[in-house]
Amino acid sequence: KAGVTQTPRYLIKTRGQQVTLSCSPISGHRSVSWYQQTPGQGLQFLFEYFSETQRNKGNFPGRFSGRQFSNSRSEMNVSTLELGDSALYLCASSSTSGGGVYNEQFFGPGTRLTVL
Amino acid sequence: GDSVTQMEGPVTLSEEAFLTINCTYTATGYPSLFWYVQYPGEGLQLLLKATKADDKGSNKGFEATYRKETTSFHLEKGSVQVSDSAVYFCALSGSTGANSKLTFGKGITLSVRP
Numbered sequence: 001k002a003g004v005t006q007t008p009r010y011l012i013k014t015r016g017q018q019v020t021l022s023c024s025p026i027s028g029h030r031s032v033s034w035y036q037q038t039p040g041q042g043l044q045f046l047f048e049y050f051s052e053t054q055r056n057k058g059n060f061p062g063r064f065s066g067r068q069f070s071n072s073r074s075e076m077n078v079s080t081l082e083l084g085d086s087a088l089y090l091c092a093s094s095s096t097s098g099g100g101v102y103n104e105q106f107f108g109p110g111t112r113l114t115v116l
Numbered sequence: 117g118d119s120v121t122q123m124e125g126p127v128t129l130s131e132e133a134f135l136t137i138n139c140t141y142t143a144t145g146y147p148s149l150f151w152y153v154q155y156p157g158e159g160l161q162l163l164l165k166a167t168k169a170d171d172k173g174s175n176k177g178f179e180a181t182y183r184k185e186t187t188s189f190h191l192e193k194g195s196v197q198v199s200d201s202a203v204y205f206c207a208l209s210g211s212t213g214a215n216s217k218l219t220f221g222k223g224i225t226l227s228v229r230p
Contacts, residue, residue, distance in 0.1 A: 004159070033217065033218075035218075042220060042221070042222045042223060043205065043207075043218075043220040043223070044220075045217040045218065045219070048217060056217050058217065090159055090160065092160075092218075104162060104165070105162075105218060106162070107152075107159035107160040107161070108159050109157070109158055109159045110159050
């Protein structure tokens with residue numbers, strides 16, 4: 001079974017631009033979560049989508065948004081980029097949504113975004 | 117809110133040394149606990165997990181026991197190898213059905229010398 005794939009792997013943008021990142025979950029997985037990883041803040045939860053609905057959202061400004069398609073693929077968008085948005089963005093897929101033993105998340109390799 | 121605290125790093129050990137990485141948590145109810153590992157240039161991989169008090173998760177020689185009385189989930193390995201060099205993250209998942217996010221500790225870098 002193929003793992004979680006993320007595209008592109010690397011991206012360079014300038015301040016003020018917008019960016020769209022893509023995530024394809026493991027086949028059969030319906031939940032996709034996004035995380036931001038930075039040296040200063042560590043790993044922080046952005047949001048989770050399940051069956052095309054946002055189920056959970058972290059504490060990020062409205063510039064960060066996402067969506068999920070009927071095939072469970074997900075995209076996240078960051079508008080009006082700031083220097084502080086430079087980070088590794090990780091996508092994780094799970095077969096279910098919700099806490100407890102079933103919440104095993106499988107991570108993709110990430111997209112490295114650099115904002116200049 | 118939920119939080120995870122890991123010991124400060126980095127940690128450097130010689131091959132075959134004993135490893136302990138401390139992790140404590142704050143959460144309501146009965147969260148599930150995880151250790152993830154991140155190798156250079158890769159995403160996170162689940163190393164082990166435990167879902168209730170006194171559960172012991174184990175994988176690839178690593179072990180961690182869910183201690184509710186001390187709210188801890190320390191990672192141990194009896195004999196580390198150079199290939200264990202990576203960043204290790206302790207994480208929790210809330211116990212309520214609506215709480216599907218993972219809350220991570222800061223991570224700790226482990227370097228193992230030959």
